[in-house]
Amino acid sequence: MKSPCALRILVPIITGLALIAAGGGLYPAAGQPFSLVNFRGEDVTINARGLYYWDTVSSAAQMQANDAVTLFLALPLLGVSYRLTQKGSLRGKLLLTGTLGFILYTYITMCFGAAYNPFFLIYVALFSLSLFAFVLSMMSFEINSLTAHFSEKLPRRWIAGLLFFAAAFLSLAWLGRIAPTFMPGAVPLLENTTSMFIQAMDLGIVVPVCILSGVLLLRRRPWGYLLASVGLIKFLTLGTAVSLMALNMARLGVPVSPVELTIFPGMALAGMVMTIFLLKNVKEVQGVK
Numbered sequence: 001m002k003s004p005c006a007l008r009i010l011v012p013i014i015t016g017l018a019l020i021a022a023g024g025g026l027y028p029a030a031g032q033p034f035s036l037v038n039f040r041g042e043d044v045t046i047n048a049r050g051l052y053y054w055d056t057v058s059s060a061a062q063m064q065a066n067d068a069v070t071l072f073l074a075l076p077l078l079g080v081s082y083r084l085t086q087k088g089s090l091r092g093k094l095l096l097t098g099t100l101g102f103i104l105y106t107y108i109t110m111c112f113g114a115a116y117n118p119f120f121l122i123y124v125a126l127f128s129l130s131l132f133a134f135v136l137s138m139m140s141f142e143i144n145s146l147t148a149h150f151s152e153k154l155p156r157r158w159i160a161g162l163l164f165f166a167a168a169f170l171s172l173a174w175l176g177r178i179a180p181t182f183m184p185g186a187v188p189l190l191e192n193t194t195s196m197f198i199q200a201m202d203l204g205i206v207v208p209v210c211i212l213s214g215v216l217l218l219r220r221r222p223w224g225y226l227l228a229s230v231g232l233i234k235f236l237t238l239g240t241a242v243s244l245m246a247l248n249m250a251r252l253g254v255p256v257s258p259v260e261l262t263i264f265p266g267m268a269l270a271g272m273v274m275t276i277f278l279l280k281n282v283k284e285v286q287g288v289k
Contacts, residue, residue, distance in 0.1 A: 004140055010133040011082050011096075014126060018070055018103060021110070021122050024051050025067035033057050044191050054115035056191045058254045063114060065244035066106055074102055074237050090149050091282050097137040098233025104130040105201070105238065112197045138230070146222040151281040159228055159274050160214035162267075166235065167210035169263060174199040232275045239268030 029050030038044050047053060047060035055063065077099045084092025107126035114123070178199060181188045190196070213231050216224025243265040250256045 004136045006136055007082070007085075007096075007133060010129050010136075011078065014100075014103060014129050014133060015075060015078060017122055017126050017129070018075055018107075021107075021119055021126060022067040022070040022075075024119055025064055026071065027051065038192065040188070040190065042189070042191065051117050051119060052114065053117070054192070057252055058249055059113070059115075059192060061248040061252050061254060062245040063110070065248045066109075066241045069237060069241040069244060070103070070106060073240060074099055074106075077237070078103070090284055091279050093137065093140065094229045094279070094282070095233055097134065098230045099237065100130055100134040100137055101230055101234040102237040102241075104134050105234070106241075108201065109198060113193055115192055138226075141226055143222045143226065146225050147220060149283050150225055151283055154281040155274070155277055156217050156220075159232065159278065160217050162270050162274055163210040163214040163217075163228060163231060166267060167207045167214075169267070170202050170207055170210075174203055229278055232271055232278055235271040236268065236275050239264060239271050243268050 027050060031047070031049030031053070033045050033048050035043060035045050045057045047055050047057050049060070052060040052063055077095060081092045081095035081099055085096045086092075103126065107123050107130060110123040111120075111127050174196075177189075178196065180186055188196070209227060210231060213224055213227030217228045218224070246256050246261050246264060250261065
């Protein structure tokens with residue numbers, strides 16, 4: 001159960017670039033936020049500090065929370081999981097793939113959501129490198145024998161239920177944000193972005209994958225075990241990031257929905273518990289690839 005040789009090159013480069021990107025985003029800088037009216041007529045407050053100078057205060061708070069999770073959770077997980085993967089551990093490979101999924105998602109959003117800054121090419125490199133690393137890691141699993149590595153005690157129904165809940169919550173939350181834009185004269189709350197790219201990614205990719213992985217897991221299909229495992233680990237990191245985003249926005253006085261302040265941390269906690277159960281029920285079967 002060896003990992004592709006290319007990961008020996010990709011993972012250290014991803015680690016180094018993500019360290020620079022996240023560290024740069026969190027680097028303290030002086031400045032005074034100012035208000036302006038964007039081209040849609042929205043009143044927005046520009047951060048006017050550091051790397052995220054031209055982003056709004058709300059966007060900068062979210063990106064810095066993501067930087068903190070990348071620096072203090074994702075990168076340590078990436079290092080530990082890669083070492084375990086090199087030793088032939090299935091747990092390590094699942095952790096590695098899920099963490100690469102989080103990094104991929106994060107830097108797709110930075111490429112398309114952050115106001116242009118000097119780190120743009122770093123974001124592009126992280127997007128590209130983590131995409132290929134994620135695909136290579138997914139392809140390295142011997143899918144036909146994967147079911148044999150999971151205990152019968154794995155709480156499949158609970159895991160599938162969490163995935164279905166995540167899909168339903170994201171669908172309702174994002175469609176609820178999109179629906180008001182169909183009203184005559186409505187101005188979408190986009191601040192410094194040109195479209196709802198997060199909602200596009202979640203509704204177009206994350207929600208269908210959650211539903212598919214839950215259904216396949218309940219049917220004991222190998223792809224269900226793989227997609228659910230990777231999805232849980234990704235949700236653990238992403239849920240933590242979104243929870244910190246909401247808390248950071250509230251700290252800075254940015255309006256945050258009470259639902260976001262409760263549901264996302266709850267999902268992150270549930271994801272952590274299910275991830276622990278998942279890893280405890282992985283059998284490192286010798287000779288099964």
